[in-house]
Amino acid sequence: MAAAAAQVLVSSLVLMMVAAAAATYSYPDQPTDYILLSRLYRRGPERAQCIGRNRKCRLMVLQCPWQCPDRKSTVQGKQSCFIDCSPKCEATCKRRKPNCRGYGSVCYDPRFVGGDGVMFYFHGMSDKDFAIVSDSSMQINAHFIGKRVQGRSRDFTWVQALGVMFGEDSRSLTVGAKKVGVWDDEVDQLVFTYKGEPVVVPAGANSVWTSDSGDVRVERIAETNSVELAVEGLLSASITVVPITERDNKIHKYELTRDDCFAHLDIQFKFFNLSSAVDGVLGQTYRPEFHNPVKVGVPMPIMGGEDRFQVSSLISADCKSCVFQAQAQAQAAASSTITDMGLGMEVATQCSSNSGSGGMMCRR
Template identity: 45%
Template sequence: MKFGTTAGISAILMVAAAALQLAAMVSAADYPKAETVWCAKTSRCSDAYVNCPAECASTTTPNAKGKVCHVNCDHPLCKAECKKRKPNCDAPGSACYDPRFVGGDGRVFYFHGKTNEVFTLVSDPNFQINGRFIGHRPAGRPRDFTWIQSLGVLFNTHKFTLEATKAATWDSEVDHLKFAYNGQDISISEGSLSSWYSQDEDIKVERVSTKNSVIISIKDKAEILVNVVPVTKEDDRVHKYNVPEHDCFVHLEVQFRFYKLSPRVEGVLGRTYQPDFENTVARPGVAMPVMGGEDKYRTSDLVSAECGACIFSEEAEDLKKQGNVVDFPTLDCTRGAAAGYGIVCRK
């Protein structure tokens, strides 16, 4: 058979078609069947079913660096997107570095607090998140360098804490996370997708990687992406922290995703989610906008509900029934914390 003849051209076309068919089969096999995410009737995407894309077909993955399907049911496009499962320090709701926040309005600000003190990051009628700061003040500096070392979460009558354990030098093969629920230490097996649920399944802790990265899901309230990191030698050199030899200041990088907040939400970060909030420090030309409020948000303990501006109450559910709490539209969370991103997935 000679190329250029009718038979030859037909044979080439048949081979090409077979190759394309094989490629399509391989491509389909590479991706699992995509999940479908349902948005609650109370959300902006009311009662919509959104298909996950093939490249991130599931809302979970054993790959710490992989992406999962995420749907923002309050976005007008009602579209699924692929997101990483570790904190994005440049996204709204994040708190990283020393510490650098990105508010609900998308603007960057710094809140230094003070070494070995606790400040309320978010306070709403039905849950509160506090953060303990660590750090030090080199000679000649007017303020402390600080980092967020631990979080305390209060909701209903429950208290959950996680902290980054202290280390003189950083070892990524050591897990630096410690957890407690209602005052009792809890253990979570090392390994991607290892998880722990509270007895009522209103809180879930899932490891994103073998060590030092987790996602905390609080039913109907929030999701917290957490990563544990040290102050590196390069950080120390660039920012002139003068970190002592006996402590590498192991701390948390966090990103919060809230399912519902009242319009009067408070806290260092929470206030930036108020509908009428105006950021007066993050102005053009201000290289390092520093937000105050230490006295308003200082609290005595990691699981204390008391601060000058705190509005959390263990009786919030009763207040909600009486109509005193206004919920913003939210994702459906009827599967509790099991859905990971506060979404319901149906195959």
């Protein structure tokens, strides 16, 4: 009995100490799902306490592994600590910048790796927008930039911006790369909007912008040009702005000039709670019955379907294959327009609603 009472007393003291530490060592600019605690040792791993809505993780103290003790690695190529208070309740090592060979990646000109693990290219068209993912709960579009070289039958293309819509009120979030002449790694080239208004994500690695509702978060994962975007319960994405290098320009004969290095996005998505009716260039590859039509083993397997996936703007859902249920915008046939935010385009907020939904599932 005495031993049991002592154990209860120790547990109570531990909880009180954790609460006191959280109050003492919290930082106002950290993500809303956890607060930082003091390190147990001067050079020990970072620690955090979960404070989000996930009851499984709430008040749990997570410590970064010794292999990656810091959320920001100061060594090029070394993994950083990723604190996940929803849904896994763990701190793990991971390279937070996009893995262009990993599932859900969209990189280069542009090359996709689908939810089925198959790599393919989707060329699209320059200055056009295409549905990357369209589901009953969200829509992700991409704005393509590019150029036509003399003698070629198609454009070289890259993804310059993403538009995300979600929720019954069809809230919108955009992230894009500015048009850049000569590239400088020290200058940040990312621009953001939320619900049609410009968003400023504070400078510096690990700084965070969070929506007023708390379910949208943008965290810088480097001093400049790299962020992790998350919409609670729907998706997370690692995004980095990169230029076309002089070496790539020579190898691929893009014929770029010094007035535009075609800065574009490398992206890797992770999705939660996709339905079995999900569509879009990338989204379709997450359907359980999907059979990828591309020719595996050829140097450049091409995925077609531009006519199925093209949308009228970065934040519209009017493609032939779109399944996003945009109730609020379906009632408003014509909405306002977002001012050009340095992306070189206007973004109409008009959406249409097509039928199509299915049982809930979660894949890679």
